Amino acid sequence: TGKPKQVKLVLLGESAVGKSSLVLRFVNRDYVENREPTIGAAFLTQKCATDDRTIKFEIWDTAGQERFHSLAPMYYRNSQAAIVVYDITKASTLDKAKSWVKELQRQANTDIVIALVGNKLDLAKDVVEGQEEEEAAVGESTEENERQVPKEDAQAYADEAGLLFFETSAKSAYNVDTLFAAIAKKIPLE
Ligand code: GDP
Ligand code: MG
Numbered sequence: 001t002g003k004p005k006q007v008k009l010v011l012l013g014e015s016a017v018g019k020s021s022l023v024l025r026f027v028n029r030d031y032v033e034n035r036e037p038t039i040g041a042a043f044l045t046q047k048c049a050t051d052d053r054t055i056k057f058e059i060w061d062t063a064g065q066e067r068f069h070s071l072a073p074m075y076y077r078n079s080q081a082a083i084v085v086y087d088i089t090k091a092s093t094l095d096k097a098k099s100w101v102k103e104l105q106r107q108a109n110t111d112i113v114i115a116l117v118g119n120k121l122d123l124a125k126d127v128v129e130g131q132e133e134e135e136a137a138v139g140e141s142t143e144e145n146e147r148q149v150p151k152e153d154a155q156a157y158a159d160e161a162g163l164l165f166f167e168t169s170a171k172s173a174y175n176v177d178t179l180f181a182a183i184a185k186k187i188p189l190e
Contacts, residue, residue, distance in 0.1 A: 004047055004054040007187055010075045012104075013085035014096040015064030018119040021170035022085065023061045026180055031171050038063045041075055048184045055184045057081075076104060081113045081183050086154075088118040088167060089146040094154060101161055113186045115164035115179060118154050122169040123147070 011019040020038050025031055027046045042061040047054055060075040062068065076082055084100045086093035097116060104114055124147040151167060158165035164182055168175040 004056040005187070005190075006056045006058055007081055007184070008058050008060070008079045009081040009083065009183070010060045010062060010072075010079045011083045011085060012062055012072065012076070012097075012100045013064055013083075013117075014087070014093045017064065017085045017087040017090075017093050018170045019064065019083075019085050020061050022083070022117070022119060022168060022176060022179075023059055025170045025173055025176045027059070029173075031173070037065075040068065040071065046180075048180050050181065050184045053189075055187060057180065057184075072103075073107060076108045076112075079108060079112060080187055081115070082108065083115045083117055083179070083183070084163075085117045085119050086149065087120050088149045088151075088154075089120055089123050091148040094118075094149050094157075098157065101163065105161075111188060113164070113183055114162075115166065115183055116154065116158045116161075117165075117179060118149060118151070118167040119170060120146075121167045121174055122171045124167075126151075 011023060013019055015037060020035060021031060023044055027044045038061055040063055044059045045056060047056050062072060062075055082104055084097045086097040101114060104112060125145040155165050166175045166179045168179055
């Protein structure tokens with residue numbers, strides 16, 4: 001009942017990891033290949049219902065380029081949630097994600113909910129116990145396993161740093177709603 005709780009959320013991570021694609025999948029239920037890079041930052045809103053309340057996410061989708069780094073504090077300073085994205089097919093993007101997490105843990109609200117997200121899961125062809133693990137995530141894609149970041153490594157880091165962790169595909173929509181729902185659940189009630 002009443003107005004939904006407004007939650008400011010910021011997306012951070014190296015450029016081209018799929019930040020804009022994830023937000024647009026969540027907000028517009030849509031995916032567009034090779035979209036224009038974000039300049040500065042984009043603002044979008046989307047509601048998300050959990051068991052006991054409705055949250056309205058106010059989302060700042062930032063540009064990942066180094067030349068925009070100095071603007072980032074403007075976007076995360078008052079955020080209650082952050083999604084830090086890396087690309088599972090590019091190991092260097094996880095290092096960048098870790099440095100964003102460090103910065104958030106030093107400079108952002110102490111109770112900020114942080115989710116680490118490994119995107120582009122559709123490019124992984126993981127074989128687990130003789131089965132394709134990510135059947136639900138597979139779109140049409142190449143035969144090769146393009147994964148560079150093992151899920152276990154990222155999960156172990158996320159556990160140690162106290163972060164939510166998901167692997168997603170903006171392309172196939174895999175885990176995108178789950179990600180935002182998990183964040184919504186973790187936002188403290190006033
Ligand atoms: P951003 O710079 O982090 O906002 O990344 P974009 O959302 O602009 O995406 C960068 C590139 O990666 C684009 O060519 C997207 O089509 C592609 N991309 C984004 N998400 C996915 C995904 O889940 N799977 C695959 N295969 N490509 C993706
Ligand atoms: Mg973008």
